[in-house]
Amino acid sequence: MTETPGQTDSEPKPRKRLLGLDALRGIAVFLMIEQHLGVWLWRGLDKGETMVGDHLGLLVFNALGGGAAPAFVTLAGIGSSLLVHKRAASGAALDLTLAKRGVAVIGFGYLLSFLTPSWFSIHTWFVLHLMGFGMLLTPALRRLPSAALLGLGLAVLLLTGWVQATLEVPISLVNEYMRGRDPSSPTQWTGLRIAVAEGQFPIFPWFSFYLAGLVCGRWVAEDKLARIAYLAGGVGVVGVVGLLLGELAAFPAGGALWRSTTIKIPFFPASPTLVALLLVAVLLGIWAVMAWERRWPLRESNPLVTLGRASLTLLILHVWLFREATRPIGVWQALDVAPAMLLLFGFVAFAAAASWQWQRVGYRFGAEWLLRKLAP
Secondary structure, eight states: OOOOOOOOOTOOOOOSSSHHHHHHHHHHHHHHHHHHHHHEEEEEEEEOOOHHHHHHHHHHHHHEEEHHHHHHHHHHHHHHHHHHHHHHHGGGHHHHHHHHHHHHHHHHHHHHHHEEEEETTTTTTOOHHHHHHHHHHHHHHHTOOHHHHHHHHHHHHHHHHHHHHHOOOSSOOHHHHHHTTTTSSSSHHHHHHHIIISSSSSSSHHHHHHHHHHHHHHHHTTTTHHHHHHHHHHHHHHHHOOOOOOHHHHOOTSSHHHHHOOOOOSOOOOOOOHHHHHHHHHHHHHHHHHHHHHOOOTTTTOOOHHHHTTTTHHHHHIIIIIIIIITTTTTTTTOOHHHHHHHHHHHHHHHHHHHHHHHTTTTTTSHHHHHHHHHH
16 A cells, blocks of 8 residues: 555554454444344334334334444445555555455345345345445555545535435435335436435445545554544534534425435435434444454454454345345244344344354355455
């Protein structure tokens, strides 16, 4: 990697493996599973019930899972940056590895779409597609200074409202639309539109997380963790300004500024203001866990570490198992809260135990193992 501003030969070198990053992936795995299973297993509200009045705990619990996908994208950026730092001398071979990994991760995304026809289609643009897209671009992005990467990330955020308004993206997106199967879905350039602005995690605005991750990866490699917290503060200013504008200004509904500042739940399509606030939470979480790991080193046997090292496999497995395979056996959205939570935590416990055992053979034949084989 070309020398980044402020980097010198005397600065500390990264350890062989940063277990804090694995633990962060493990946390993201748990959040992802609890959010999905909380929706996919529970039969929903009875007549007269409300989420706030009758299931507030479940509402808060599921809401925490909203940070899972953004965390995965940011951590993918960090991982790519650390790979660059580790293999800086390999030049073109490094760029080929990054590109191969990008193609492979996008391929995993399409595999997941194939395995889960009730949720996805060939047009779907989910978190794996976004991560792979970022990896594909990293051979070019890695040559930019950190300030340029952060500026590009800010531009992605600020342009999102305009992109959504220009494409006339519906102000509320349902799953059928986001996979190109709704009667109102565009008939031309469907997949491209979904990837750019109309999917679950389209390039605008979510690519800003990957770009932030690339910069944070440099800081992790240089042992400058405090800068991650400072970046969170700067992004927080963007989010607060968006909130204030949304409250104080009467922007025309559906326009670029309205789309940029309005927060709604469900959040598809996401506004830059909401995305900025989510990025703050993700960055602070990364800073906190990495600072903890630096002071109190984690063990490789830590359940969060082993879950994190199998995160790609678990992402694909749990989506197919609980989104698709539960339907023919009558478990899909059929359980009361208690059995749904029991099954949720039972699966997490099984995944933790299995990943701990699997670690002994290097996660052989898993998605992570295959990724390393395809792009060593």
